[in-house]
Amino acid sequence: MDQQESHSDIFQDLEVDASVQHSFWEASRWSRFIAITYAIASGLAVVALLFAGKAILEGFVRAGNMEELAGATGILGGFLIVMLLIVLGITATLIVLLLRFANQTRSGLQHGQQATFNNGLKSLKVYFIIYGSLTLVGTLFVLLAAVVSMFALSR
Amino acid sequence: MEDIGQPESLFNVTLDHEGKSHLRTAATWAKIVAIASLVTSGLSFLTAIIGGVTNPGQASTVIASGVSAGISALLNITLLGFANKTITGLNTINQYEFADGINQLRRYFRIMGILLIIALAFCILAVIGLLMSTGLSRA
Numbered sequence A: 001m002d003q004q005e006s007h008s009d010i011f012q013d014l015e016v017d018a019s020v021q022h023s024f025w026e027a028s029r030w031s032r033f034i035a036i037t038y039a040i041a042s043g044l045a046v047v048a049l050l051f052a053g054k055a056i057l058e059g060f061v062r063a064g065n066m067e068e069l070a071g072a073t074g075i076l077g078g079f080l081i082v083m084l085l086i087v088l089g090i091t092a093t094l095i096v097l098l099l100r101f102a103n104q105t106r107s108g109l110q111h112g113q114q115a116t117f118n119n120g121l122k123s124l125k126v127y128f129i130i131y132g133s134l135t136l137v138g139t140l141f142v143l144l145a146a147v148v149s150m151f152a153l154s155r
Numbered sequence B: 001m002e003d004i005g006q007p008e009s010l011f012n013v014t015l016d017h018e019g020k021s022h023l024r025t026a027a028t029w030a031k032i033v034a035i036a037s038l039v040t041s042g043l044s045f046l047t048a049i050i051g052g053v054t055n056p057g058q059a060s061t062v063i064a065s066g067v068s069a070g071i072s073a074l075l076n077i078t079l080l081g082f083a084n085k086t087i088t089g090l091n092t093i094n095q096y097e098f099a100d101g102i103n104q105l106r107r108y109f110r111i112m113g114i115l116l117i118i119a120l121a122f123c124i125l126a127v128i129g130l131l132m133s134t135g136l137s138r139a
Helices: A002-010 A018-063 A066-111 A114-154 B017-054 B056-092 B095-138
Strands: none
Touching: A018 A066, A018 B095, A066 A114, A114 B017, B017 B056, B056 B095
16 A cells, blocks of 8 residues: 555646646636637727728828928828737737637647647747737836936936 | 536546646746736836826826736736746646646636726727717717
């Protein structure tokens, strides 16, 4: 009996037991909701910007000297479109990764498919890598802004 | 859409080497996200307070920044809990810590989902208010 107990201790490892399964199940459910909601909101935002963007640019042209602003409007519009495409691309990537985590983890747990479950965890990993990189860049900008504002206040 | 609430399978999945590797990396980056986000929200709140002190008219900005920082803290402390407990559980092969870590991940997504529902409700109310005011002004 003691030998059997020590034998099982040697091979003791982490398990995806009922509690962990339930947590993953619930996490996948909420992350699927978040991903779908963000996808719909992003789509609506793009549609709104497509209509509002034109109005904003037209406002620029009407506000001042049309000849002088026409060129600037084109450059500004082009820059805004590029920025928008980058933001959209990143958002879409994060949404797809979150959705893959949700669907593959759920499918893996439901059907006992190890490879699918692992792919779900891989999607979660990549999601946090991209999210983490963006957060670090954002933190850097906020730090710079804080330093600049402190410097401006001190003068 | 069937939602049985609990996976039913005769063949449960395990946490193999590949799965552990993915989880460990995910938890490490989640820790980075949590700490960086906490620093960002703290700095933003501090900047808003300093701005509010120098310009008393910006009280609403300070309050909004405070609420935002509070929500960020709630979310990212939960994420930090997932990161720390999962990494500890994986390193020490502690089932309890590992399960608690995954539970924190569940809580993180649940909090995010609830906040999203609240934000959606506010957006819908804002759109309705805008439509009503536009309708009234035309009348």
